[in-house]
Amino acid sequence: MGLAFAAVHWFGPWGLTAVWIGSITWAAADARNRCSRRAARVAVGGAALLPFVGAALYALLRPGVDRLEERERRVWRRFLEAQLDPGERCLECLTPLRPEFRCCPGCGASLRADCSSCGAPIRFGWIACPRCLAPAEASARWSGRAARVAA
Numbered sequence: 001m002g003l004a005f006a007a008v009h010w011f012g013p014w015g016l017t018a019v020w021i022g023s024i025t026w027a028a029a030d031a032r033n034r035c036s037r038r039a040a041r042v043a044v045g046g047a048a049l050l051p052f053v054g055a056a057l058y059a060l061l062r063p064g065v066d067r068l069e070e071r072e073r074r075v076w077r078r079f080l081e082a083q084l085d086p087g088e089r090c091l092e093c094l095t096p097l098r099p100e101f102r103c104c105p106g107c108g109a110s111l112r113a114d115c116s117s118c119g120a121p122i123r124f125g126w127i128a129c130p131r132c133l134a135p136a137e138a139s140a141r142w143s144g145r146a147a148r149v150a151a
Contacts (some may be wrong), residue, residue: 033066063092
């Protein structure tokens with residue numbers, strides 16, 4: 001019994017020190033992946049100054065996902081939104097439109113007006129002709145529904 005007690009008495013503090021250094025290393029590596037630089041410094045400082053409580057506190061308060069996984073989720077969400085985007089729709093009946101349409105195939109509402117200067121088609125909402133830079137007429141700036149919504 002005396003030998004076992006002497007071994008624990010001798011190796012116990014070294015074992016606790018090794019676990020403490022391991023917790024600091026783990027907190028530093030994990031905080032580098034999950035937190036900003038400042039938050040990572042605070043996490044490592046807390047783990048170093050508060051031997052076992054600091055690492056446990058960091059484990060409770062750390063972000064749920066790392067930065068790479070968060071970026072991957074953002075990119076995937078943008079991809080899915082781009083795939084599900086129905087594109088341009090008519091303001092009157094919400095029929096899907098193509099860029100070459102001059103009127104809505106669902107309700108017949110006019111989608112474009114002609115430029116008074118060069119005759120090029122101008123979409124409603126545009127304030128100037130992209131070809132000749134002439135200001136659009138007030139009737140070409142808003143469709144009927146858009147004018148009602150703006151008023």
